[in-house]
Amino acid sequence: MTEAAAPERVHIIGTGLIGTSLGLALTRAGESVTLEDLSTTNAALARDLGAGKTSVDVDPDLVVVATPPDVTAACVARALDRWPHAVVTDVASVKVAIIDALRLEGADLARFCGSHPMAGRERSGAVAGRHDLFHGRAWVLTPTVETSETAVALVRSVAATVGSAVVTLEPEEHDAAVASVSHVPQLVASLVAARLEHLADSSVALAGQGLRDVTRIAASDPHLWTQILSGNAHAVRDILAALATDLHAVIGALDALGSDQDALGARGTLARAIAAGNAGHARIPGKHGAAPTAYATVRVLIPDEPGQLGRLFADVGAIGTNIEEFHLDHGLGQAFGLAEIDVVPGAAAALAEGLEERGWRLHG
Numbered sequence: 001m002t003e004a005a006a007p008e009r010v011h012i013i014g015t016g017l018i019g020t021s022l023g024l025a026l027t028r029a030g031e032s033v034t035l036e037d038l039s040t041t042n043a044a045l046a047r048d049l050g051a052g053k054t055s056v057d058v059d060p061d062l063v064v065v066a067t068p069p070d071v072t073a074a075c076v077a078r079a080l081d082r083w084p085h086a087v088v089t090d091v092a093s094v095k096v097a098i099i100d101a102l103r104l105e106g107a108d109l110a111r112f113c114g115s116h117p118m119a120g121r122e123r124s125g126a127v128a129g130r131h132d133l134f135h136g137r138a139w140v141l142t143p144t145v146e147t148s149e150t151a152v153a154l155v156r157s158v159a160a161t162v163g164s165a166v167v168t169l170e171p172e173e174h175d176a177a178v179a180s181v182s183h184v185p186q187l188v189a190s191l192v193a194a195r196l197e198h199l200a201d202s203s204v205a206l207a208g209q210g211l212r213d214v215t216r217i218a219a220s221d222p223h224l225w226t227q228i229l230s231g232n233a234h235a236v237r238d239i240l241a242a243l244a245t246d247l248h249a250v251i252g253a254l255d256a257l258g259s260d261q262d263a264l265g266a267r268g269t270l271a272r273a274i275a276a277g278n279a280g281h282a283r284i285p286g287k288h289g290a291a292p293t294a295y296a297t298v299r300v301l302i303p304d305e306p307g308q309l310g311r312l313f314a315d316v317g318a319i320g321t322n323i324e325e326f327h328l329d330h331g332l333g334q335a336f337g338l339a340e341i342d343v344v345p346g347a348a349a350a351l352a353e354g355l356e357e358r359g360w361r362l363h364g
Contacts, residue, residue, distance in 0.1 A: 006157040007087075008032060011060035013075055015039075015046035017121060018091050019066030020129030023051025025162035028131045034060065046126040059083050062154050065090040069227040073101035080107050087151040089115045089158075093178055094231035095142045095171040109146035113155045114171065116140045116178070117164060124221050132163070139164035142171045179235035184243070186217055186225060187236070193218035209329040246273060295324050296348035297340050299363040300355060302328075304335045312339060312360070319354035321347045338363055 010026055012019045015037040023033045023046060033052030037043035040054075047054045063079045065072055069092045076098065079088045088111060092098060095114050102109060119137040121128055139159035143152050152168075159166045169177065193215040196204055229236055250273050256263035302308050309328075316323060325342035343351055352362055 006161070007061035007154055009034070009058060009060045010062045010064060010158065011036065011056060011083075011086075012052065012064045012066055013037070013079065014066035014068075015042045015051065015126050016066065017124050017126070017128050017133075018117065018119075019064070020046040020049065020051045020126040021119075021131065021133035022064060022066065022091075022117075022158075022162065024049065024129055024131035025134060026158070027052055029161050031161070042126055046129070049126060049129060051126070051129065060086050062086060062158060063088045064158075065092075067092075068224065069094055069098075069231045073098045073105075076112060077102060077105045077107045080111060084108075086111065087154045088112050089151075089155045091115060091117055092231070093182065093228050095174050097231045099142075099144060099171055109144055110148045111151055112144075113147045113151040114142040114144075115155050115159065116142065116174065117159070118182075119164075124224070134159070135163035137164050138167050140174055141166060141168045142174050143168070144171065175232050175235050179232055179239050183229060183232055183236045184239045186220060187229070187240070188243075189215050189218040190220075190225075209327060212329075246276075249273070293324070294345070295342035296345040297342050298348055298352050298355070300339045300341065301361040301363050302337045302339045304330065304337055309339075312355075315355060315358045315360070316341065316351065319351055321351045321354075 009032045011034045012023050013036045015023070015035055019035070019037075023035055026033050027050060034056045035043050035046050035052045035054050036056070037046070043054050046052070060083060063083060063086050065075045065079060065088065067075045067090075072090050072092045076088055076090055079086070090098060092114075093116055095116065098114060099109075102112065117134055117137060117139045119133050121130075121133070139162075141152060141155055141159070156166050196207075196215075249269055253263075253266040253269035256266040300312065302312055313323075321341075321343055323341055323343065325340075327340040327342075329338045329340070330336075341351070356362060
């Protein structure tokens with residue numbers, strides 16, 4: 001293993017969404033990439049999509065294990081044995097369980113640097129791979145006390161090459177963090193969406209953007225998420241227990257109001273729950289990871305016709321306004337949508353005036 005900060009040869013084990021996307025990104029950057037998968041068909045598909053070659057001509061400098069979480073530790077251990085001079089990393093979304101298993105195996109942890117690209121899609125498999133999947137996304141490195149500086153530098157260079165913002169955390173800190181920002185939100189989205197399964201069609205038809213926002217990730221793969229949640233069970237359980245306490249208080253307040261509209265303290269409990277949500281939401285990073293920013297929203301009615309969205313964007317550009325965030329909702333039973341354009345507060349009035357001058361109908 002050399003002291004070079006960038007690997008000349010990268011071998012990817014597992015050609016699902018993450019493995020294929022990484023192969024596509026590294027190949028596009030001019031790196032030498034080889035691919036491997038338990039399914040030869042999956043590996044061949046990733047190869048045909050341009051993610052790398054399926055033959056390992058020489059030993060790799062870096063091995064990336066992009067397998068399901070329940071087999072990641074075993075695959076990492078085999079890779080460390082198979083290539084005794086290579087650095088090995090994984091991309092699983094849980095870390096402590098993998099490191100514990102490797103320690104039990106007596107693996108060479110000096111050559112292992114765990115990592116986790118915080119990127120994904122609702123779709124899975126090689127065909128869903130994208131070369132730009134990691135652009136602007138956090139890629140967390142989770143070295144242990146045994147991990148060599150060379151291993152850390154090698155994995156860091158790969159994450160930077162594919163456009164990620166590299167963050168380093170302790171494995172325990174990583175698992176606690178992703179439980180809050182990824183794993184529990186997935187569970188909550190799934191539980192909310194499950195309430196819709198037997199709801200009357202007429203009721204589901206009333207769904208607006210709020211419901212779509214809350215349940216967007218509920219379409220995720222149950223098999224994969226069962227593995228992720230199992231691997232991070234303790235951290236997820238602790239957050240859900242705290243959430244259950246808050247939910248129990250809200251249910252108690254609603255029970256009290258249902259039997260007595262003058263129930264003392266019940267409205268305060270509801271207000272505090274919503275206010276606490278406001279405070280938490282305000283901490284979510286803003287654009288490009290900067291501090292949260294309050295935007296003004298200009299709402300525009302947009303005909304559901306070809307070219308209208310492009311025309312709207314062109315007009316916003318001609319007015320000279322930068323779009324900070326954009327949301328599009330569709331009217332129930334009507335051929336129009338409601339575009340919500342978030343801009344810095346000082347630009348809202350000029351944007352609204354400019355759009356009206358160009359024939360757009362504003363809403364609200």
